[in-house]
Structures are given as C-alpha cells and as structure tokens.
Amino acid sequence: MIRQNQKLINIFNALSDAALLFLSYLAAVYLRFEILNGERGLNLLSLEFLRLALLYSLFVTAVYAVLGLYAPRRYMSAGSSILLITAGNAGVSLGLMSFMYVFRVMEFSRMAIFLFWLIGSALVAAKHLFGRLLVQHYRRRGYNQKHVLLVGYGQLARQYARDLAANPQMGFMLDGYLGMPERSGLGSCLGRYEDLKDILAARELDEVVVALEPFETPYIKPILAAADKEGVRVSIVPFYSEYIPAYPTIDAVGHSRLINLRATRLDNIGWAALKRCMDIVGSLFCLVLFSPVMLVAAIGVRVTSPGPVLFRQERVGKDKKIFTMLKFRSMRDLNGEAETAWTTADDPRKTRFGSFIRKFSIDELPQFFNVLRGDMSLVGPRPEIPFHVDRFKERIPLYLVRQQVRPGMTGWAQIHGLRGDTSIEERVKYDIWYIEHWSLWLDIRILFRTVFGGWVNGEKVTAPAADAVRAQDKDHV
Secondary structure: OHHHHHHHHHHHHHHHHHHHHHHHHHHHHHHHHHHHOOOOOOOOOOHHHHHHHHHHHHHHHHHHHHHOOOOOOOOOOHHHHHHHHHHHHHHHHHHHHHHHHHHOOOOOOHHHHHHHHHHHHHHHHHHHHHHHHHHHHHHHOOOOOEEEEEEOOOHHHHHHHHHHHHOHHHOEEEEEEEOOOOOOOOOOEEEOHHHHHHHHHHOOOOEEEEOOOHHHHHHHHHHHHHHHHHOOEEEEOOOOHHHOOOOOEEEEEOOEEEEEOOOOHHHOHHHHHHHHHHHHHHHHHHHHHOHHHHHHHHHHHHHHOOOOOEEEEEEEOHHHOEEEEEEEOOEOOOOOOOOOOOOOOOOOOEOHHHHHHHHOOHHHOOHHHHHHHOOOEEEOOOOOOHHHHHHHHHHOOOHHHHHHOOOEEEOOOHHHOOOOOOOHHHHHHHHHHHHHOOOHHHHHHHHHHHHHHHOOOOOOOOOOOHHHOOOOOOOOO
C-alpha cells in the first residue's frame, strides 16, 4: 500500500511542480516586459506564450525527475532537495539561453529567464519544504510508515533501533527482530534467523535490515536468499559501519566491489567548481566590503608597534601542499623566533591593538587574498603549520584526512566553539564530519553562523608584558 501511495505522491509532486513552473514563466515574462519595461498590452494568454511555458515547465520537471527529486526522499535532507531544485532549474535556464543564442531560434530576454529561475526555484522549493514538513508531521503521528524487520540482536542492531527511534520523521516502524530472545531495545522477538522465510510470507513488510555481527556472516547468504524469494527489499548494516563515511563511493573491479572510504563530494569536478566559484565571488565581495576596515587595521598595526603590517606564515593546505597564509600582525615582530608556539587568551606576546583585532577576527581579513588565490576556501578545516601537522598525524590517526580539501577561513568546528586552545581531537572529528557531509547548503549555513556570531572570539583585550615576548604568532582558530 505504501508503494502505491508513494507513486501517487510522486505524480502529484511532478504535476504540481510543472504547474508552479508554468505560472512562474508567465509571471517572469509579465514582470520583465509589463512592469520593468513598461510594455503594455502584452498578451500572456496567447497560444505561443502558453505553449512555450508548458513545454518549458514540463522539460524542467523531467530534469527534476532525472536528478532524483521524485525518488523516495526519506534519506534526502531538505538542503539537498533545495540545492537539486535550484541547480536543475539553473542548468535548464542556462541551456535554454545557450540554445537560443547559438541557433537564433527566437529573440529572448536574459532578464526574463533569470526571473523565471528565481521565481520558479523559490516556489518549487517552498512547496517541497512545506510538503516535507507536512509528511514528517504525519509520520511522527504514525502515518505513512515503512514496516521494517530487523535481522540481528547485537550492538549494530541496537544502534540501528536507537537511530530509528531518534528520527521518527523518517517514517520507519520497527515491527520486530530476529535473533536471540529477550534483547532489550529491539522490540518484539519474532523468531530466529531460520524463521525469516515464514515470517516474510506471513507478514506485509517493506524492508529487511540485516545487522549481523562479524561472527554471524555465514547467515548472510541464506537471509538474502529468503528475502529475495519473497521480493522484499534488503539493506545491510556492515559490521565495519563505523569506518564507512556518510556518502561512500562503491567501485567495481571485475567481481570485486570496492568501498572508497575517503571519496568526497568535492571529488566531483562539478561540485568542486561550484564551491570554487562561491569562494571567488565571496572573497571579492568581502575584500570590497571590508576594505575600509582593512585599511584602518593596517594603519593601526603600523602605528602601534614596529615591524611589518602583515604576518606571513607557512601552513599546510590541500594535498599537504605548503602555502603562505596572511594575517594582520597582532604581536611584536620577533624575527621568526619560536614559530611553533601556541597563542593563549592572555598571551603576553600580543600588542594592545593586536588583542583588539584578534578579539573581532579582524586579523584574519587578509586571508580573503588566500581564498582568491586558491590556497584556501571560505569554509573548510583550519590550516596548521607544518610542525604541528607532523606532530598531530602521529597522535591522531585521521588528522591528515583534513588535507583532502582546501583549508578554510571558518569551519564546522569553529562555529561549534572549537577555537583557540581547545581539543585537537574534537576539532578533527568535526572536520571529518564536514568533509563527509559537505554540500553547498552546509557551507552557506556555516558562513551564516560565522557572520552572525562566529567572528567574535573569547580572547581578552590586554596589554602584554614586554619582557615575556619570546615566541611567534599562532592562529587563534
């Protein structure tokens, strides 16, 4: 029944998206010519306009379907849906503009197409968000549930049961489990592994989730055979689940299946190009926006202490390549002594003006040049100096995984308070999570949280003691 309902929901979603896109096209043309250009008497109900709007909306809807927007979305995040809608709409709009320009099919307005992309994306995204919230509301109340049978009774099975209970909005109902009886946290025991065939024949189940422990692997083949015979979908929680990233890549070499544990979305040239475009546009915008602040900071550094305005230090970037990171100097010029020292909140090496610019992260602003140059990104793990990288990689096994992406001016760890003298192990956990779950929407969230609260750190503005200065600057995040 749930599969039939899902088909009806998918059809409704596609038809309603097409209707919204149809109206968006007409609204874009009306805004462009009637409102902005002042051309009165435009007949939007003419056969030519209606036919073009209909074809365009149906084509965009077909692109949505190809991109997977109408596939089962219990596992798809809201951000992924919005990104898919805006990216798909943008791709079709750019393709249409290119086609009409090259083949001169008809005169077109780039502004009208842009307005269509803007209005259409906003309306379709709002509809999907509303529908998502509505469906999740009813799932929490017990409707639109997928009935799941859990095969297993160990730690993996209990973790899966806990995850289902913590996410009722996904709409999975655990009917029971197979395995040893009287295991807490798993619901009702429906039998042993050998009973799977009879249970599937007697019950209407949507999915079988296999969560066996390493010593139980001989049971996998007969369990899969029983599920396949009854035509029930099967998912497997591997016993090495903790080592698999959130979005693994599976490759094939003949009959061998390889799970790429360190593949990321940024390995895709398209996603990498989009992130790089955001870095270029964002850094240029911020350089222009903060240029008065940077000028005042440069003058302040020069006037309040002898030495260069900018502090240059080698950091380890993407693929372990060394680059020179820029900052406004916030400490006395120490001629390169003790470049491996850390900075503390009450560090006596800082100048009074240096304490002030560090307090509000103004000393970080020159790093927009690093972003523009391609050494860094707006968002990513914070870069470290080579000395600390060599030290941490021996103590923290996953430390160098951070170097698979460009380091950032801000990051997932920083907006969660892991700045300055905090646990490196915790920072690495947050950085690895960011790399495995990366999306443009996640970057936007991090930037938003950085702008609204993440740029002020907990350092005190103090006057340092001159005789205690014996080490070089170290980044505070």
